[in-house]
Amino acid sequence: GENVEQHPSTLSVQEGDSAVIKCTYSDSASNYFPWYKQELGKRPQLIIDIRSNVGEKKDQRIAVTLNKTAKHFSLHITETQPEDSAVYFCAASFTGGGNKLTFGTGTQLKVEL
Amino acid sequence: IAGITQAPTSQILAAGRRMTLRCTQDMRHNAMYWYRQDLGLGLRLIHYSNTAGTTGKGEVPDGYSVSRANTDDFPLTLASAVPSQTSVYFCASSARREGTGELFFGEGSRLTVL
Numbered sequence: 281g282e283n284v285e286q287h288p289s290t291l292s293v294q295e296g297d298s299a300v301i302k303c304t305y306s307d308s309a310s311n312y313f314p315w316y317k318q319e320l321g322k323r324p325q326l327i328i329d330i331r332s333n334v335g336e337k338k339d340q341r342i343a344v345t346l347n348k349t350a351k352h353f354s355l356h357i358t359e360t361q362p363e364d365s366a367v368y369f370c371a372a373s374f375t376g377g378g379n380k381l382t383f384g385t386g387t388q389l390k391v392e393l
Numbered sequence: 394i395a396g397i398t399q400a401p402t403s404q405i406l407a408a409g410r411r412m413t414l415r416c417t418q419d420m421r422h423n424a425m426y427w428y429r430q431d432l433g434l435g436l437r438l439i440h441y442s443n444t445a446g447t448t449g450k451g452e453v454p455d456g457y458s459v460s461r462a463n464t465d466d467f468p469l470t471l472a473s474a475v476p477s478q479t480s481v482y483f484c485a486s487s488a489r490r491e492g493t494g495e496l497f498f499g500e501g502s503r504l505t506v507l
Contacts, residue, residue: 286435314495322500323483323498323499324436325498326495369436380452381426381438381496382438383435383436383437384435385433
């Protein structure tokens with residue numbers, strides 16, 4: 281089955297700096313890569329996703345890049361703000377895979393003032 | 394407000410007891426899922442259902458069972474709880490059956506098995 285590895289497990293940045301979280305996946309058939317944000321005590325919520333026919337996608341301060349050859353994808357957050365502090369999860373799945381969305385182990389991002 | 398409702402939000406349970414976590418959605422989504430969240434392990438899929446009347450096993454199905462009698466409800470049952478099932482359980486739904494659409498999560502159910 282699919283295996284998703286996520287790094288780093290914790291990340292601390294100064295407000296205004298950029299943050300990058302990286303994930304690798306094992307199944308070359310995977311074609312959908314979402315990122316979820318989970319604030320403390322809350323439910324995970326989708327913040328951005330990318331499909332395999334696209335190399336990069338941007339939404340304001342958030343961007344995701346995908347390298348299918350290397351089987352890795354990354355989340356980039358620019359101009360970080362305190363409200364970006366949360367746990368971020370990457371995930372991977374593929375059409376026809378029986379809905380098996382596999383998550384990474386999460387990155388605790390702390391944005392310090 | 395449309396969304397997913399889970400119950401109970403928190404429960405302490407003696408080992409060996411039977412427990413059912415309830416999940417109801419009113420978005421008419423085809424697919425529903427149960428995940429457990431453990432520190433350092435992320436979100437792991439327990440069981441899923443593509444549509445009413447069908448279910449499938451996820452990554453960690455042992456000790457759990459589910460049913461999908463209708464579109465809206467997807468209960469998760471622990472037949473005989475064990476301490477390793479102490480976790481936060483999230484129910485989720487998706488409009489797309491093939492696992493390539495946004496998951497909408499419930500607020501979670503924190504279960505402690507003593």
